[in-house]
Every structure is written in structure tokens, then in C-alpha cells.
Amino acid sequence: MQDQDRIYTAALIVIGDEILSGRTHDKNIAQIASWLQVQGIRLAEVRVVADIRDAIVEAVNILRARNDYLFTTGGIGPTHDDITVDAVAHALGVEVVIHPEARAILESYYATRGGLNAGRLRMARVPQGADLIPNQMSGAPGIQIGNIFLMAGVPHITAQMLAALTGTLAGGLPLLTNTIGGWIAESEVATMLGEIEKAHPDCQIGSYPFFREGRVGANFVIRSTKADHLSQCTEALCAALEQHGLAFERGGI
Amino acid sequence: MQDQDRIYTAALIVIGDEILSGRTHDKNIAQIASWLQVQGIRLAEVRVVADIRDAIVEAVNILRARNDYLFTTGGIGPTHDDITVDAVAHALGVEVVIHPEARAILESYYATRGGLNAGRLRMARVPQGADLIPNQMSGAPGIQIGNIFLMAGVPHITAQMLAALTGTLAGGLPLLTNTIGGWIAESEVATMLGEIEKAHPDCQIGSYPFFREGRVGANFVIRSTKADHLSQCTEALCAALEQHGLAFERGGI
Structure with a gap:
């Protein structure tokens, strides 16, 4: 199932006016990104789109074609804006149908919660040919069709659906990372970082500055799929920082 | 400067592997979205792209063409991954040049901080024809060229640049919102929400469920550019919730 030499990629579409209005702070990008890394899948791009059909269709058709997997979050609940x-x-050119198993799950879930009304039944609707992604938390399942995974918008429920998918997707070698951080202005070490990255072709070094407690600092994240190369690049960076008399912490600050 | 009848839109490109790896939780989407609302500009779409030139170019050229404004965050620092x-x-087909004023700002800023090295001078590079966006915090300015605004990735610095731009961009009527929240399963009121929205054509109602303290709840956000319509729609929703014996709080929970 695994082809470790190839890079598997995923895209994510975050669907929802509440993110675009600034009202809700998205948590799913980081949650799904971290989960994908463990699966050996690289999150290549994310789009946040409004609750507008054509905007979603455009993003779905571009991103499903150029990535191994496409995830969406949001817009699968019971209300008119879902x-x-x-x-x-519509993007796939298939009908929307009631999935009998989803209906049964919802009937059972709502048996003690006021019964299955029209809004709740909406959550049994799937693109024709879809499978379900189990969700222990609120009954309403996620949906898989082809390489597309439709997940909840509420981060706790998304987490349940990700748990159900863990280990089921083909991936490559996971990207390994080391972090080195210090109260260092990244502009002091910019040239050094570039040279060390160039000398270690299987590694990337990202530099992430921050302001904290009124001081500037930065974390340098070294990434590679090869543990020995990662280690060599990390040691080269530590040696160079020491040589310049710059204090740092392994693991980052 | 204002044409209040038309809707002004903006797009945002968040540039950075650190967001796509899940390492850093983005704060700029919500920050810029909230700021844009006050300017009477609607955030229409967001893309998060990797530190890969062609990925950035593609997003820049599509989004600048179909929005009034395009903002980017990240990748304008001193290091090789910026x-x-x-x-x-490249997207605009212009050269990269050193902006003399940016150079002077950086020379002055770094005069007491170790001087202007090669990495720091990178932060004076701009697409030919660009203007600067002041940044009190770290010296390095943001960049404006045409309808594109290049901002810092560090949220505190982005905030400084937004402050410098406040009130300078043409916008329409700001979108007004009211929020009504309760310990209500949105599936109980899905039909009601759809009907009320339909009866108030100038308003949208968004439904945002959550799980908190082990209970389900939802906030319903009513949006309109017209204060009187917003108020009528809000009262209609409150009356309908009362009629169904559902407790709610104005302002949301």
C-alpha cells in the first residue's frame, strides 16, 4: 500500500463564512496538517471559501485533480447554509442521494433526542457512490467519495473522523523535523541558514521569527524524510550557531 | 472614494510551510478578516500556499484579478525561504529592485543593532514600482504594488501594517451582524432558520454549532448591510425561538 519513494499530497478546503468574517478562528488547518504528517502525507495547499456553491465547486475540481487526497471541513450539518x-x-457530476446507513445511524442517534426531522435527515444526504466516515460524537457521519473526504467543521468532531481514518490512507515516508530555537534575530543568521541548507540537499530549513516578552527570537525547523541527513543538517546548524556565539535550545523555544 | 452600493472584496494568501505543516497556528486570517470588515471590504477567499514560487505566482495572478484587493502574509523576511x-x-512581470527609502529605514533601524548585513538588506527588496507600508515595530516595511499588499507573517507586525492602512482603502458599507446563541441543537431549528432567511432577502443567517462543557449549542449570526433589515430579521428569529420554547441569549454564547 505504501510507495515510500513518492510524495503523497493532500489539499484542504475550509468551507465557511464564519472563518472569512473573522468570527471563528480556524483550528482545522493545524489539526489536519499535523494528522497528515503522521500519515506520511504532505498538506500542499489550503483554501478557505465562502458558503457559495460555485466557489466550492471550483476549488474541489482543481484541488482533487492535482493532489492524492482532498479534505473539506464544514458545511455538512443540518442547516440551509450547509x-x-x-x-x-455538482463538481463530480453525480446526484445527491440519502445514504441508507447514514439514515439508520441518525435514526438511532436521534431516537432519544426528539426524532429525525427534515433538518437532521439532511445529514444523511451524500453524493451518489459515497461511503461514510464514522463519527462517534454526534452521530452525523463524514463522507468519502473517490479521493475526497468531507469532514465536520466543529474541530472536536473533525478529530473523531480523522481518528476513524488513521492508518487507512496510502502515504509516503513521514517528514521528520528538528527544531532549534533561540533569542536570535533571524536577520543575524540569514546567510548562514541559506548556506547550511544548500550544503544539505535532502533537507529544508524554515526560519520562523517571533516576538515574545518584548524580545525577538526565532525557531529554525529542519525537515527531511531521511533521519541521518536530518541529524547531519541539525548538527551543522548547531555548530554554526555555537561558532557565532549564539545561544540556542534544541527542541525550540 | 466610497461607492457604498457596490461590494468590495479582498483575497488573502498566507504564505508559509509552517502553517501547512501544522507547526504554527495561523492568526492572520482572523486578524485580517476582522480588519477588512471594519473597512467595508469582504474577505472573499483565502489560500495557504507553500514557500514555492510557482504556487505563489498562480495564487497571486488569479486572486488579484478577481478581487479589489489582495493581501499576502509571510515570506518578506531576511532568510532564504522568504x-x-x-x-x-514574477507574477507582475517586473524586476526586483532595492527601494531606497526601505534601505534607509533599515540602515537607521539596524544602526544600533549590528548594522545592515546581506540578509537584512533583502528586506529592502521590492517589486519595481512598489510603495512601502510603514511598520513601527521591526523596521522592515510592508509593500504595496497595485492592488497587492505584502504584509509580515508575524501577527504583531501584520497588525502594525494594518494600522498604517486603516481608512486608506475604498470600501462599501460594512457588513453588520447580530448574534443569537443558545444551548440549542442546530438540527432542531434548521427549517426555521431557512424560512426566516428566505423571508428576509437582504439578510443571511449563518448557523455555527459548537460543543462546550459536554453540551451542544449554536450561535446564529444574522448579517446585512442594512441596519433596519438586520434588526427585523433578528427580531423574527428571536420570536420564533421563543415560540418554540428555546432559551437564547442576544450577543451569542
């Missing part, structure tokens, strides 16, 4: 299922079905 | 200026210049 249009992800319809948009994905 | 390629936003080069990518935007």
Missing part, C-alpha cells in the same frame, strides 16, 4: 454535499456532487 | 517579493514580481 451546502458542501450539494457542491461536491 | 520568496514572496520575488514571486509577486
